[in-house]
Amino acid sequence: MSGAGAPGFMLAPGTARPIKPRRGTMTGAAVVLLAAITVWAGIGVQVDLPAIAANWRNATSNIVQLLQPDYGFFPKTVPALLETLQMAVIATAVGAAISLPLAFLASRATNPKPKLLAGVRFVMNMVRSVPDILYAAILVAVVGVGALSGIMALVLFNIGIIVKLVSESLDGEDLGAQEAALATGGSWPKANRVAMLPQILPSFASQVLYTFELNIRASTVIGLVGAGGLGILIDNVRSFFRYHELSLIILEILVLVLVLESASSWLRKKLV
Amino acid sequence: MATSTTEQPRTSRPVKPTSRLRTTLWLLVSLIIVAAFWSVKIKWSSLADFPAQLVKYVSLMLLPPDWSQFGEAFNATILSVQMAWIGTVLGIIISFPLSFLASKGLAPRAVNAPLRFIFAVIRAVPEVVIAILILSVTGLTPFTGALALAVGSIGTLGKWGYEAFEGVDPGPKEAVRSTGGGTLALIRWGVWPSAAPDVFSFWLYRFEINVRASAILGLIGAGGIGKMLQDNVQFRNWDAVGMLLIVVIAVTMGIDQISGAVRNKLIHGRWRAPRLAS
Amino acid sequence: MERTGADIRFHDVSVTYPNGFTGLKDINLNIPAGEMVGIVGLSGAGKSTLVRTINGLVPITSGQITVGEHQLNGRGSAQLRGRELRELRSNVGMVFQSFNLAKRTTVINNVLMGRLYHSPAWRTLLGAWRDDDVELAMSALERVEIVSKAYEKASSLSGGQQQRVAIARTLAQRPMVILADEPVASLDPPTSHVVMRDLQRINAELGITVVVNLHFLDLARRYSDRLIGLRSGEVVFDGAGADADESVFENIYGRSLTAEDVLSSKGTL
Numbered sequence: 159m160s161g162a163g164a165p166g167f168m169l170a171p172g173t174a175r176p177i178k179p180r181r182g183t184m185t186g187a188a189v190v191l192l193a194a195i196t197v198w199a200g201i202g203v204q205v206d207l208p209a210i211a212a213n214w215r216n217a218t219s220n221i222v223q224l225l226q227p228d229y230g231f232f233p234k235t236v237p238a239l240l241e242t243l244q245m246a247v248i249a250t251a252v253g254a255a256i257s258l259p260l261a262f263l264a265s266r267a268t269n270p271k272p273k274l275l276a277g278v279r280f281v282m283n284m285v286r287s288v289p290d291i292l293y294a295a296i297l298v299a300v301v302g303v304g305a306l307s308g309i310m311a312l313v314l315f316n317i318g319i320i321v322k323l324v325s326e327s328l329d330g331e332d333l334g335a336q337e338a339a340l341a342t343g344g345s346w347p348k349a350n351r352v353a354m355l356p357q358i359l360p361s362f363a364s365q366v367l368y369t370f371e372l373n374i375r376a377s378t379v380i381g382l383v384g385a386g387g388l389g390i391l392i393d394n395v396r397s398f399f400r401y402h403e404l405s406l407i408i409l410e411i412l413v414l415v416l417v418l419e420s421a422s423s424w425l426r427k428k429l430v
Numbered sequence: 431m432a433t434s435t436t437e438q439p440r441t442s443r444p445v446k447p448t449s450r451l452r453t454t455l456w457l458l459v460s461l462i463i464v465a466a467f468w469s470v471k472i473k474w475s476s477l478a479d480f481p482a483q484l485v486k487y488v489s490l491m492l493l494p495p496d497w498s499q500f501g502e503a504f505n506a507t508i509l510s511v512q513m514a515w516i517g518t519v520l521g522i523i524i525s526f527p528l529s530f531l532a533s534k535g536l537a538p539r540a541v542n543a544p545l546r547f548i549f550a551v552i553r554a555v556p557e558v559v560i561a562i563l564i565l566s567v568t569g570l571t572p573f574t575g576a577l578a579l580a581v582g583s584i585g586t587l588g589k590w591g592y593e594a595f596e597g598v599d600p601g602p603k604e605a606v607r608s609t610g611g612g613t614l615a616l617i618r619w620g621v622w623p624s625a626a627p628d629v630f631s632f633w634l635y636r637f638e639i640n641v642r643a644s645a646i647l648g649l650i651g652a653g654g655i656g657k658m659l660q661d662n663v664q665f666r667n668w669d670a671v672g673m674l675l676i677v678v679i680a681v682t683m684g685i686d687q688i689s690g691a692v693r694n695k696l697i698h699g700r701w702r703a704p705r706l707a708s
Numbered sequence: 709m710e711r712t713g714a715d716i717r718f719h720d721v722s723v724t725y726p727n728g729f730t731g732l733k734d735i736n737l738n739i740p741a742g743e744m745v746g747i748v749g750l751s752g753a754g755k756s757t758l759v760r761t762i763n764g765l766v767p768i769t770s771g772q773i774t775v776g777e778h779q780l781n782g783r784g785s786a787q788l789r790g791r792e793l794r795e796l797r798s799n800v801g802m803v804f805q806s807f808n809l810a811k812r813t814t815v816i817n818n819v820l821m822g823r824l825y826h827s828p829a830w831r832t833l834l835g836a837w838r839d840d841d842v843e844l845a846m847s848a849l850e851r852v853e854i855v856s857k858a859y860e861k862a863s864s865l866s867g868g869q870q871q872r873v874a875i876a877r878t879l880a881q882r883p884m885v886i887l888a889d890e891p892v893a894s895l896d897p898p899t900s901h902v903v904m905r906d907l908q909r910i911n912a913e914l915g916i917t918v919v920v921n922l923h924f925l926d927l928a929r930r931y932s933d934r935l936i937g938l939r940s941g942e943v944v945f946d947g948a949g950a951d952a953d954e955s956v957f958e959n960i961y962g963r964s965l966t967a968e969d970v971l972s973s974k975g976t977l
Contacts, residue, residue, distance in 0.1 A: 196515065199511075199515040202572070203509070203512050203576045205516065205573055209569065209571075241470070247463060283683060284683070287678070288679060289678070290646075291645055292675065292678065295663050295671075298663075300483045301476055301477075305472050306473070334809075335808050338874070342825060344794070344824030345829075348824045348827075348829065349824070352821050357811070375554070379557075379558050382558065392559070415553075442855060442856060443855055444857075447859050
């Protein structure tokens with residue numbers, strides 16, 4: 159006790175001091191629960207570190223191949239690359255056009271009909287819970303192999319994201335202008351158009367650009383089930399273990415995504 | 431009013447301005463969209479059959495779904511969720527210290543910059559591609575999938591982490607510095623308390639993303655939803671796909687509910703599941 | 709077609725909110741066309757409720773209100789709804805305490821909101837307003853002397869300018885009544901006088917009936933023909949501004965006056 163500060167600074171032990179609240183048991187229970195889930199999941203996915211060590215030697219040759227992209231393969235990738243871009247652009251445009259009115263229906267602030275609101279929100283939650291690849295697999299069966307099925311899958315994926323984000327920003331908007339527009343004798347749709355739309359337009363544009371970035375990445379993947387784009391090519395070279403070519407494709411995706419991401423984030427800053 | 435309007439002087443009225451940049455941007459964007467529609471190789475006529483085809487396949491899948499496949503669909507979905515969990519946990523363990531090192535003010539610039547670049551590169555690569563890369567090391571197991579998700583998680587969690595750490599209120603940071611605390615004390619008492627709720631909620635959000643992403647990994651053999659999907663689509667067992675669809679939607683919505691409730695608790699201090707509908 | 713003001717009649721009007729709170733109790737009022745009426749009272753006395761019943765933003769529980777040819781009824785009788793309600797609202801302009809502009813769009817777009825009722829849905833959707841409507845909006849901006857800002861973003865304007873844009877928005881409606889709910893509560897004293905003078909001028913020149921809620925007693929006395937005092941949802945004073953002395957206000961407020969009840973720095977009426 160001695161030496162703690164100046165003499166007289168330490169007062170006599172007070173009886174009024176509170177006892178440290180015991181939050182320990184809750185935290186402890188949470189840690190135990192999380193650890194248990196992790197062990198359960200670990201058993202499920204068969205965590206096997208020795209196997210990695212054993213495989214490491216065969217892997218090195220693959221990795222060496224991956225580090226040497228086969229640039230001669232480039233001309234053959236161009237059509238798929240273009241298709242990926244086309245799919246991403248079209249899906250973003252269509253998705254955005256469908257999402258905007260749906261977002262107004264999915265926000266408490268702009269939809270005065272509780273039943274319609276609940277219905278739209280429930281359907282949107284469902285649309286959002288299906289992985290894009292599942293949409294792609296089903297749509298390939300319905301409309302056939304190619305870009306169209308991929309675009310449709312991406313559109314569904316985009317609607318899920320944009321409607322959620324934009325309706326949330328509508329929920330957070332100040333409702334003053336809308337009240338004023340209703341007070342001039344405007345109907346709800348008209349009031350939403352003139353009072354709410356201008357308010358969320360910058361955030362809508364920014365969400366659309368964000369989904370465009372996601373689409374570039376996703377459109378490279380959904381080709382794995384035949385939905386067009388670079389994915390089909392990845393599937394081909396992968397099945398024949400042509401790592402030099404795979405490596406070029408990955409490099410292309412990397413460059414494409416990084417370039418488009420920086421372009422889109424530049425645009426987003428201009429807009430907001 | 432009407433009679434008085436014509437008497438008002440009109441000379442002082444401003445002219446409607448036009449923004450050159452805005453017009454150019456709009457033209458450019460429209461041009462890109464038109465070009466994409468015009469050049470893409472799609473038989474647009476097949477859209478005409480689409481509604482009929484959709485009804486056909488949806489009824490094949492759901493009227494009725496193959497209930498005997500419920501067990502398999504459930505197991506496949508659970509395996510994907512387990513992959514997502516392990517991927518998230520590993521991603522957190524690796525990204526957590528890295529995001530401190532990537533924060534300006536908590537580590538030297540020379541450390542910040544390369545880490546941020548690595549995060550950006552990882553974010554650019556789809557999880558499937560990461561999985562294909564890792565596949566060559568570990569062979570084909572669900573663990574491969576989990577590792578791919580872990581690596582993918584590092585990109586986003588790392589970025590969100592350093593953004594949260596850099597965004598904390600400078601007040602507590604200065605307070606810790608003024609008592610003579612070092613960098614570790616600064617992190618523990620000046621940064622972590624304010625950033626913690628956000629960081630926890632990022633972890634949950636990334637788990638939700640991983641649950642969806644893990645479905646894709648099955649396509650290259652990592653097991654789970656993707657594998658069952660591929661097996662059944664191949665043999666056109668549509669009622670089994672329908673069963674899988676139902677289970678996936680139910681489990682994903684359930685997980686989103688739980689994760690949303692935990693997030694509400696962390697941020698608003700209240701347990702409340704996000705309402706499904708209203 | 710020259711428009712003039714409409715008269716407003718309250719007949720045994722009561723408002724009870726869903727939580728059981730009584731907003732208004734048996735209000736009987738007769739406001740002739742072209743009058744400028746100030747409403748004073750403590751916050752919670754029912755000023756805001758009274759004003760908002762006139763354009764149906766707050767539905768009345770019992771009694772009836774007539775505004776010109778329109779009639780609003782209490783629960784149980786025929787309700788004004790849909791197009792009929794919107795027609796009433798198109799004839800009644802409203803000015804709010806916090807201006808309620810769409811801040812991210814231009815001033816002229818905000819004023820054009822006053823033409824919503826008369827514009828077809830497709831024009832509203834595309835933002836393709838009729839030339840007549842744009843002309844009306846421009847001349848409304850000229851009347852509040854702010855037309856030079858027409859193409860600026862509403863958010864770039866000062867509070868006083870924003871409130872004048874809001875007044876122009878009501879003028880673009882070519883209304884018969886203008887309601888103002890604490891229009892100067894967010895403004896500094898000199899700007900408050902500018903906005904109040906605008907309302908007074910509009911009332912005098914165009915013959916529009918103006919009902920304005922005011923917190924500051926001196927402003928209310930100075931700018932209105934007639935003062936109505938509300939206390940706990942009931943009318944406790946109704947007369948000329950000149951007749952409202954300090955004892956009247958003490959009755960309305962249920963306490964003696966303080967410096968916060970008047971705008972002028974002298975702290976008295």
